[in-house]
Amino acid sequence: MADKRRKRVTEFIEPFRVRPGSEVTLGKDFDPAFKAGVKKKQGVALLAEGVRLLSEYQARLAAQDTWGVLVVLQAMDTAGKDGTIRHVMSGVNPQGVAVHSFKVPSAEELDHDFLWRYAQRLPARGQIGIFNRSHYEEVLVVRVHPENLDRQKLPKAARKGDIWRRRYREINNWERYLSDNGIRVVKLFLNVSKEEQRARLLRRIDLPTHNWKFSAADVAERERWDDYQQALSEMLSNTSTEWAPWYVIPADRKWFERIGAGAVLVHALMEINPRYPSVSKQQRETLLEVKQALEAQAPKGAAPDPFEQGQAAGDTGDAKRRDG
């Protein structure tokens, strides 16, 4: 059952995966409207299954306290990063997740090396961390708008030669270090088309409740669409690695985007396969001694172990027993 499900998820996400070493041309190689033959109606059940699995795996991840998961989300404006986070993580215990949004760097951040601010926000073991924008902005917006690089106060030598190639290498090495040390890196690029972006920008103008989301800066960035597609293609070609591959998620249909993103995250957790820690024989014996002592404290007429009794009757929840 579990094996079958894992196989199904692996096959489902395969078309999104950027094969390490492959040369990507985003506009040609990935269709933003792809939906893997899934109908929107079926999509509801699939997303519900994904949300349930994530909740289950997240509980085990936290209990095991060995692996952390870093989800890197990149996308063009309006592609649906926020909605994807909201829907995919809707079933997960908020204590186990932290979302960090990266904006224009502060003066303090610019006073450090370029990976510093991202390293500050890494998830701990047992935690899922989500980067809403990430260290990849350092080879995207910084590349498309080189004035960002001017603000980074780099020594002359660090700007010589092909700085982007060097950054790809540095990012790959950093992610390798993280995965070697128990922080699994899951990278999602939410791929929206230029035409769908146009429609979504108009929607933000047309719907008064969405006006707040509209930013003139997004329209200015849209003017640079081709430059971003070029920078994105190079990023995907150079930073999809065996230890941290990129997944390009079709984003023109929001319902499919959420299923796709959820499936990649579920798949990563399936590979980690975290387990609840088991106790040693000695710990178990101690537990049984305490159990005996607690049972001896039962007031007159009470079951020595109400939980054990409930379990025999098919009741597993303590809240239910208290209500009944």
Ligand code: AMP
């Ligand atoms: P938003 O995510 O829409 O709130 O916008 C955040 C803005 O911060 C975007 O315009 C990003 O391009 C910008 N941004 C994020 N990271 C960097 C960075 N490292 N350098 C310059 N701008 C950045």
Ligand code: MG
């Ligand atoms: Mg924005």
